[in-house]
Amino acid sequence: xxxxxxxxxxxxxxxxxxxxxxxxxxxxxxxxxxxxxxxxxxxxxxxxxxxxxxxxxxxxxxxxxxxxxxxxxxxxxxxxxxxxxxxxxxxxxxxxxxxxxxxxxxxxxxxxxxxxxxxxxxxxxxxxxxxxxxxxxxxxxxxxxxxxxxxxxxxxxxxxxxxxxxxxxxxxxxxxxxxxxxxxxxxxxxxxxxxxxxxxxxxxxxxxxxxxxxxxxxxxxxxxxxxxxxxxxxxxxxxxxxxxxxxxxxxxxxxxxxxxxxxxxxxxxxxxxxxxxxxxxxxxxxxxxxxxxxxxxxxxxxxxxxxxxxxxxxxxxxxxxxxxxxxxxxxxxxxxxxxxxxxxxxxxxxxxxxxxxxxxxxxxxxxxxxxxxxxxxxxxxxxxxxxxxxxxxxxxxxxxxxxxxxxxxxxxxxxxxxxxxxxxxxxxxxxxxxxxxxxxxxxxxxxxxxxxxxxxxxxxxxxxxxxxxxxxxxxxxxxxxxxxxxxxxxxxxxxxxxxxxxxxxxxxxxxxxxxxxxxxxxxx
Amino acid sequence: xxxxxxxxxxxxxxxxxxxxxxxxxxxxxxxxxxxxxxxxxxxxxxxxxxxxxxxxxxxxxxxxxxxxxxxxxxxxxxxxxxxxxxxxxxxxxxxxxxxxxxxxxxxxxxxxxxxxxxxxxxxxxxxxxxxxxxxxxxxxxxxxxxxxxxxxxxxxxxxxxxxxxxxxxxxxxxxxxxxxxxxxxxxxxxxxxxxxxxxxxxxxxxxxxxxxxxxxxxxxxxxxxxxxxxxxxxxxxxxxxxxxxxxxxxxxxxxxxxxxxxxxxxxxxxxxxxxxxxxxxxxxxxxxxxxxxxxxxxxxxxxxxxxxxxxxxxxxxxxxxxxxxxxxxxxxxxxxxxxxxxxxxxxxxxxxxxxxxxxxxxxxxxxxxxxxxxxxxxxxxxxxxxxxxxxxxx
Numbered sequence: 001x002x003x004x005x006x007x008x009x010x011x012x013x014x015x016x017x018x019x020x021x022x023x024x025x026x027x028x029x030x031x032x033x034x035x036x037x038x039x040x041x042x043x044x045x046x047x048x049x050x051x052x053x054x055x056x057x058x059x060x061x062x063x064x065x066x067x068x069x070x071x072x073x074x075x076x077x078x079x080x081x082x083x084x085x086x087x088x089x090x091x092x093x094x095x096x097x098x099x100x101x102x103x104x105x106x107x108x109x110x111x112x113x114x115x116x117x118x119x120x121x122x123x124x125x126x127x128x129x130x131x132x133x134x135x136x137x138x139x140x141x142x143x144x145x146x147x148x149x150x151x152x153x154x155x156x157x158x159x160x161x162x163x164x165x166x167x168x169x170x171x172x173x174x175x176x177x178x179x180x181x182x183x184x185x186x187x188x189x190x191x192x193x194x195x196x197x198x199x200x201x202x203x204x205x206x207x208x209x210x211x212x213x214x215x216x217x218x219x220x221x222x223x224x225x226x227x228x229x230x231x232x233x234x235x236x237x238x239x240x241x242x243x244x245x246x247x248x249x250x251x252x253x254x255x256x257x258x259x260x261x262x263x264x265x266x267x268x269x270x271x272x273x274x275x276x277x278x279x280x281x282x283x284x285x286x287x288x289x290x291x292x293x294x295x296x297x298x299x300x301x302x303x304x305x306x307x308x309x310x311x312x313x314x315x316x317x318x319x320x321x322x323x324x325x326x327x328x329x330x331x332x333x334x335x336x337x338x339x340x341x342x343x344x345x346x347x348x349x350x351x352x353x354x355x356x357x358x359x360x361x362x363x364x365x366x367x368x369x370x371x372x373x374x375x376x377x378x379x380x381x382x383x384x385x386x387x388x389x390x391x392x393x394x395x396x397x398x399x400x401x402x403x404x405x406x407x408x409x410x411x412x413x414x415x416x417x418x419x420x421x422x423x424x425x426x427x428x429x430x431x432x433x434x435x436x437x438x439x440x441x442x443x444x445x446x447x448x449x450x451x452x453x454x455x456x457x458x459x460x461x462x463x464x465x466x467x468x469x470x471x472x473x474x475x476x477x478x479x480x481x482x483x484x485x486x487x488x489x490x491x492x493x494x495x496x497x498x499x500x501x502x503x504x505x506x507x508x509x510x511x512x513x514x515x516x517x518x519x520x521x522x523x524x
Numbered sequence: 525x526x527x528x529x530x531x532x533x534x535x536x537x538x539x540x541x542x543x544x545x546x547x548x549x550x551x552x553x554x555x556x557x558x559x560x561x562x563x564x565x566x567x568x569x570x571x572x573x574x575x576x577x578x579x580x581x582x583x584x585x586x587x588x589x590x591x592x593x594x595x596x597x598x599x600x601x602x603x604x605x606x607x608x609x610x611x612x613x614x615x616x617x618x619x620x621x622x623x624x625x626x627x628x629x630x631x632x633x634x635x636x637x638x639x640x641x642x643x644x645x646x647x648x649x650x651x652x653x654x655x656x657x658x659x660x661x662x663x664x665x666x667x668x669x670x671x672x673x674x675x676x677x678x679x680x681x682x683x684x685x686x687x688x689x690x691x692x693x694x695x696x697x698x699x700x701x702x703x704x705x706x707x708x709x710x711x712x713x714x715x716x717x718x719x720x721x722x723x724x725x726x727x728x729x730x731x732x733x734x735x736x737x738x739x740x741x742x743x744x745x746x747x748x749x750x751x752x753x754x755x756x757x758x759x760x761x762x763x764x765x766x767x768x769x770x771x772x773x774x775x776x777x778x779x780x781x782x783x784x785x786x787x788x789x790x791x792x793x794x795x796x797x798x799x800x801x802x803x804x805x806x807x808x809x810x811x812x813x814x815x816x817x818x819x820x821x822x823x824x825x826x827x828x829x830x831x832x833x834x835x836x837x838x839x840x841x842x843x844x845x846x847x848x849x850x851x852x853x854x855x856x857x858x859x860x861x862x863x864x865x866x867x868x869x870x871x872x873x874x875x876x877x878x879x880x881x882x883x884x885x886x887x888x889x890x891x892x893x894x895x896x897x898x899x900x901x902x903x904x905x906x907x908x909x910x911x912x913x914x915x916x917x918x
Contacts, residue, residue, distance in 0.1 A: 264650075264654060264850065264851035264852065265650045265653065267851075267852070268650075268653060268654060268851070401562075401563070402562045429592075430537060430538070430559055430560055430591065430592030431538070431560045431563075431564060431592035431593070431594060432560055432563055432592070455650055455653050456653065491594060491649060492564070492594065493564065493567055493571075493594065493595040494564075494567060496560075496563030496564060497562065497563050497564070497565075497566065497567075499562045499563070500562075
């Protein structure tokens with residue numbers, strides 16, 4: 001391991017050849033050691049155990065407002081406040097909590113969302129004024145620019161959904177106060193996401209926070225008499241319940257209808273992927289798949305559904321983010337179950353609220369690496385997107401090719417352990433080739449990425465000779481990745497220039513095992 | 525005076541907008557805004573310089589808003605702005621040529637032809653990936669009157685630089701006389717076939733044929749350029765046979781139903797009963813002239829079932845293919861205009877019986893207990909040949 005010196009920050013070169021800081025936000029780090037190269041150890045962290053006598057005997061944990069709740073939780077300077085992103089761009093609760101903290105007058109908080117969204121951009125003001133020290137969680141849009149431009153005091157830490165569970169479970173991040181927006185709750189703190197005017201489906205991303213945080217506040221705009229059923233969040237973990245007029249903007253929480261892409265080129269990619277899954281024999285009775293909620297992957301689900309029908313094939317389970325396209329599979333008897341991580345549209349919400357075969361999961365069951373397995377590795381095929389891929393099948397999902405933060409990791413890294421991982425991407429966007437020599441930010445190691453499907457052809461990772469053999473004779477355009485890259489560079493007028501990245505790390509990308517896979521560098 | 529060309533804005537892709545102002549002194553000044561600046565900014569500036577130098581422009585101020593235009597589009601847009609200023613009328617900047625397949629065969633399969641508006645470069649580059657038998661770079665109805673000049677340059681550059689794979693490369697020119705200006709710009713880039721809109725007389729076909737012959741001499745080209753007249757009026761239909769046999773370069777005739785029904789003052793319906801006579805007449809004329817009969821287009825992209833029904837009845841009438849206005853229509857057209865597996869197998873058994881009879885020197889062809897009439901044998905031979913051309917039979 002080589003150690004270099006950049007300013008005050010020590011950098012180490014990890015097993016992927018990427019430079020990563022040795023210390024992040026005051027905590028020593030382990031550089032990425034390759035797939036399976038690092039074994040997380042240790043015991044579960046635990047919050048102080050409290051006693052029933054400290055809580056109202058009648059079960060009513062309500063307090064008048066968030067400010068009161070935060071005060072009673074003992075909010076102090078430097079604490080970690082967490083929130084979840086099931087309300088997506090419609091969430092109001094995280095900012096309500098941070099604003100309440102600002103009114104209380106505390107400083108230097110660490111905000112620990114499971115993801116942040118563009119509508120939460122006023123967190124920038126809270127960082128400028130010193131209330132929030134830094135954010136550990138995905139950042140995009142204005143927050144992403146703020147971090148990438150080096151304006152945040154601490155370093156950004158990007159974790160997968162599974163990695164976030166692990167960080168909490170292992171005590172790497174100790175949540176002082178979890179603020180959980182709940183579309184439905186009772187006064188005891190039992191909470192659920194599938195009912196109410198702000199219904200969002202599963203609340204799985206908040207589960208770890210509810211179990212491991214010192215203090216837990218449930219915030220709801222739909223209080224029901226005890227018991228709130230189902231109770232994905234158990235009131236036994238909850239300290240206070242706050243009622244507010246609205247936890248979010250329903251129009252931005254779920255989309256009314258999820259839209260399949262209308263771009264003929266992207267539909268072509270979806271068609272190729274569906275045919276690949278069918279013709280390589282992955283699509284067979286009892287199989288399972290996961291697809292993201294992007295335009296291409298939704299179209300893939302729709303195409304695959306028709307192929308399953310034609311072939312009389314039924315899946316054992318499909319993994320959401322659920323949308324109406326997965327719900328249709330369930331309703332048409334083409335899958336036994338939906339195991340749902342998050343619920344993207346109204347059809348998904350209706351289904352999870354009413355159909356016992358549509359099951360809310362959490363990152364513990366689906367993604368956690370530091371545990372006794374997780375079901376991401378049981379899935380036969382997963383179809384995901386990426387912003388960049390390289391000739392070694394490495395992929396980037398967190399930054400634009402100019403180095404600016406673009407997306408969180410989400411469950412993307414965790415999904416790479418599926419039996420077959422397919423990235424469905426256009427071969428270029430706005431003249432910018434998607435297949436490059438080396439990705440700007442390494443988010444997924446090429447060893448785990450099996451297929452890259454573009455509108456100009458499908459590249460199979462040479463490590464997967466079995467898939468090469470299975471695809472033979474399918475009539476699909478299977479091509480070496482270098483070929484597709486060369487063709488695209490010819491169309492685009494040569495190789496793109498490499499963006500100029502700074503030499504100061506402003507954020508780090510964690511691998512699923514907690515090691516550091518890459519750094520995000522300052523860009524002005 | 526400032527001239528402009530091209531388009532920019534949030535929803536524009538793969539295009540650029542340029543404002544061009546010729547100057548007396550000061551060299552070339554370029555103000556560039558581009559969404560791909562970090563990757564292709566330097567290359568873009570260098571190309572703009574190169575285009576201007578090629579066109580003989582030494583002093584000018586340019587303001588460029590680029591939305592990720594590919595090099596063949598960049599060149600066409602800059603050249604259009606320069607030419608709109610009345611400069612460089614005899615000069616052209618041409619992009620790097622792609623390698624093109626050899627000229628298309630006169631009787632090749634023409635089940636689908638995908639229309640690409642000549643002013644929308646974003647549709648060009650991936651068109652062939654959807655596998656139509658042909659692509660049409662359209663200079664006529666899909667191009668606004670004020671964009672004719674700029675689209676002509678775009679289409680010329682696309683013919684030269686874009687790889688359309690195995691597709692037959694078709695250009696729909698404007699009605700004459702504007703169509704002659706189109707031909708002068710594009711023939712050197714060797715489209716396979718020219719679509720002639722609103723054809724009513726054989727003489728119109730012959731004018732185009734002569735203009736192409738002239739351009740072939742000028743550019744020293746020996747290849748064929750096929751013609752497909754579009755009949756879009758009552759008169760055109762009446763003259764269908766004369767038009768179809770006006771030149772040996774006519775390989776197909778087709779019908780434009782929007783204009784035809786407008787000409788008759790009838791409503792275009794999904795069953796097409798109002799155009800049944802015209803389409804039947806066209807098919808008959810085409811077969812009499814030994815050229816292909818190609819149907820119009822299906823305008824409702826969302827109605828896939830309607831398209832399927834239309835194509836099936838169209839094939840039954842004797843048409844060989846249809847125009848497509850969206851890639852999603854291609855697969856439906858290909859399926860409908862191809863013979864079914866059952867038809868192919870039956871025809872193959874008839875052909876086998878025919879060959880056996882030939883071999884044995886028998887005058888009568890029989891299959892099982894049935895005697896097969898000569899026209900049935902002829903039809904079977906045609907069907908098998910067609911299935912072979914579509915790759916449905918080895």
